[in-house]
Amino acid sequence: EVQLLESGGGLVQPGESLRLSCAASGFTFSSYVMTWVRQAPGKGLKWVSIINGGGDITYYADSVKGRFTISRDNSKNTLYLQMNSLRAEDTALYYCAKKVTIAGHNWFDPWGQGTLVTVSS
């Protein structure tokens, strides 16, 4: 069974940093594109970033470009999101998700349970 378990969320002040982790199991992690999606409290889904299986191709939403870095450690079956210069508007539940197929388009399933990031002074 595919499982994704996020961790690393918490309460931080504006300008601070945080690193999220997503531990994956139940599939050949290095073969799959992975993504981060966030959801502000009571709001909709917002795509954040994506990384290919090898970890050398990444894309970001404009709102986080230059501040967030997605990476992966395929030896540890773990996806990361390094978040720097955090802002109040980054407050959200952060989900990691697995691309459904190795090839094809970027559709995601399953998703983890999410980790909450709160940026507040």
Added chain:
Amino acid sequence: DIQMTQSPSSVSASVGDSVTITCRASQGISRWLAWYQQKPGKAPKLLIYDASTLQSGVPSRFSGSGSGTAFALTISSLQPEDFATYYCQHDNSFPLTFGGGTKVEIK
């Protein structure tokens, strides 16, 4: 960036009703659209991809249609477990974007 606009933002329906949700892309995206279901306090779940392909394990009362800029998700014969929020997502180019969501509520 491609904007995804869903309508309505919410709909009230009864068990057994048929409901259609629409999603419009700001530019043509061929058939590169997915639909997700999210229940309160839970992670999203993929229902349909490539506009009309049902994800494994998803009941056949869910169906998707459309191409280009106009898409629809239809739930025929609503079941109690279908009351949730539904999102569309495109994969025509980066950045990926989601629609604003449609909440299906019990009438």
